[in-house]
Amino acid sequence: MTLIDLLDLEAQLARDREADPVTLELRDRSLLLGTPRGSGERAALLHRWLTALRQREPQAFFPGRAVSSAIWGLRAVLAFVGLALGWGAATAVLHYTGSDPVNVWDFLLAFVGLQLVLLALLVATFLIPMAAFGAPFVGAIGGLFRAVYPRLAARGGERPEQWRALWHRLGARRSLYHRVEPWVLLGLTQTFGVAFNVGALLGLARLVVFSDIAFCWSTTLVQLDGPRFHALVASLAAPFGWAFPDAVPSLELVEATRFSRLEGAYVLSGTGRAASPELIGGWWPFLTAALVFYGLLPRVVTLGLAQVAAWWTLARLPLDDVEVSRVIHRLAEPHVETRSSTPELSGSLPTPPAVLPKAKGEVPAPGARCAIVLWRDIPSGPALKAALTWSTGGGVTEFHSAGGLDFEEGVEGWHDRLAGAARVALVAEGWEAPDRSVRRLLTELRRSAGPRSPLTVWLVDEAGEVVRPAAAPQLKIWREALGRLEDPYLAVEPLGGAP
């Protein structure tokens, strides 16, 4: 996992947070189509996924590259500033007009002593706490960054809101990545440190090569004589002296360069030519080596450490939190799709026509001859016959059947069979659907019975030993379906049992 991938991952997770998981699954599986399931580690899988997403949705907000570029830009600025300051500081400290020589104490305090103190602080407040607790004691740089970020986000081009949201999201999930941030920030500060020391070295080199510098050392302390000062600088030079013997100041050099401001001259060798120029300029190898060893080298090491630690931390992110795991499951596990890929061709439920209005025409007198058609094998037991007799006032004269298993094509001569009937009634069970065949039968019955003859559909719930009228929902369905026949003399009624 790289920083770019991590930031893009967070931005993508934020975008996906509200999305339908099925859509996400489809999208992600299509993105990695052809990739073997479960192949590779999580980071590698996520990298492939993010790469595919960036290609597919180039307009989407992927802040990783921008942040990475910003970090590199900031790093370049810090390097430039460090170089300039280092150069300037070296030039200032080594400033020599030809009168008073440059005191090596000043150089050692500014470029060795101060840097050693800063290094000790870094170790005490950052490196040791990071190793022990996973977080630095002092997060001044982080605090500064957090204070500045909202203002930077407000200038986030066309997407200030997205930048702000990313910040909040990273803050909310900081516990997942809190080990990464300090190393990234340390890398920035150490870039400055390295550049500062390089600048100082360049400044020192320029003065040594292109000008003559007279070095000296002096002290008020009586006890700090030449041999003791030599012992001090020799111990400072010890770590690199074995490699660079010329960088270890000799006792002769130390003795020769002790300076007295009271006399305005070197204590032993006086001033001018007598001062042995080959000796009084002889401190530069030691100072250069000290700057490299105590200034530059630690910063290079901490910069390298920060880079490696950031890379290592990013590479070892477990990426097993809830949201990331969800993505991994989507990517690695088989995608199952069961829904139809085509829209429901029926479009929508059939628009119910106006419900069958109350039938027109005169109600036949009780006892008028009534032809009964039993629909689809409805059991014509005594209870049903009694109910029909009661409903027609005793007018039932004949029973016919239709739609049943015993159907025979061409025998429905309804015209002859209904001849003389004052009324025709179809009896059906309400739970049967009023389908195309019943509509076809009713059309034939109408044709045979005449256009104004009362035609009734009686619905029972379930014909058996007891006859119950069809339930209201069944009546409604039948009335809606038969309404399509647009027959004003057709009625759909419930048929109850005889009292």
Added chain:
Amino acid sequence: MSDVPRFAVVGRVNKGKSSIVATLAEDDSVLVDARPGTTTDVREYPVQVDGRTLFVLIDTPGFEDATRALAWLKARERSAADRPALIAEFVAAHRGTGDFVDEQRLLTPVLEGASILYVVDATRPYRRNYEAEMEILRWTGQPGMALLNHIGQADHGAEWHRALDQYFKIVRDFDAFTVGLTARLGLLETFRELRPEWRAPIDEAVAALSGQWRRRRRDAAAEIASLLVDELTHTQEAAVADEEQLDAQKDRLEQRFHQALRDREEKSRHRVELLFAHHEARFSDSSLERPIFHKDLFAEETWRLLGLSPAQLVTASAIAGAAVGGTIDAMVGGASFMTGTVLGGALGGATALYSLGRRWAQATRVRDEGAVGLLASLRQTFTGGPRYRIGPHADPNCPWVLLDRALLHYGAVARRTHAQRGETPLGEAARAGIVADLGAQERRELEELFRRLRRSHEDPPRELLGELELAVRRLVERLDPAPGT
């Protein structure tokens, strides 16, 4: 014949063919309605794993005139060997005539090699005319099985079985409206018996569907854990510029806080519903029946019926406190004579007792101490007034109520089949809550997690989130034991 197994779901109009397809394909876009003629076209539902179609379900329009069709066929019957060809002849003869439209449509996939799933409604009595449909299907020569759907309350299954057993090798009961995952997968496994050569793809589909269910359950547990974390760590802060409007501003802050909790819960529910392919439009139209959890999160009834009882809460808090105190006792090697355990238990119990019954969180003034307080005071001089903060919600029952509601909702969503329209019957979900029945050990562990979560509400450690997710996953798995787990 296609290599991919195909199953045509056929039967009389309005006998639940589409319900069965909707349930098996988990597709709530299937039109299911009591009115006839809902399905007028053949629609395919391919079951795909990573884009490979393992088998196809085919929803068809229903038989509308089977007896007349059979009469047509019988009038032209030559021999049993010619019957499949005669069916093809029937389809060809009526193509474009406007007659037997639905029969043509439903028979076409069967003639193309699909196996038959013949659906009847076992809550309605058997009638002889159904034999016309079964006879026609038998004439196609394709293997088939019968499914007894249960659309209503009555049961005529026995008489149906007696009839269907004569026509189909396999007859199964299948309630498309209440069936669970195990029964669904069991039905799919039965499909293998229709054609032995289709065993491998069906087995793969069953395995993939089991895996998908486990993933859904895992994701739902993660979602519930995420909900709990968000709700229990949620805080809001606002500066009150005008001291005279202090009360109104505080009220507004409190209302906003509680609304944010409600919104977060609603979002979580929606996502769980989507995980199970229940899409929002369907739910908004038909309103998922939510026995207790459809009530407001902060309704008095919710807090009375869900979560833990006061006694359970005090006990759980006391035990969690005692555990912390016990750790101190252990650290000093028992030199404290169990004082830590006793004090921790007493303190935990007393805290729970003190906080009980606070359904509504209250805004309090932000008063930081020391240097931070000094800085805050300085900031107030610029921001123009004291700052008030609300949250995290302090009531010890709050996480339990949230968890209970989330689990009840999960149960209802997981149980709801995609054939259901309108309200889900209450059934098992009508009981008050789930967490009250947890064991003491489990309650203690969860209580400890909730306490740690609240303590670290500014930046809950990820380990804690993981532990909570695992705990919720255990509950969800118990609530919904998927096959293969």
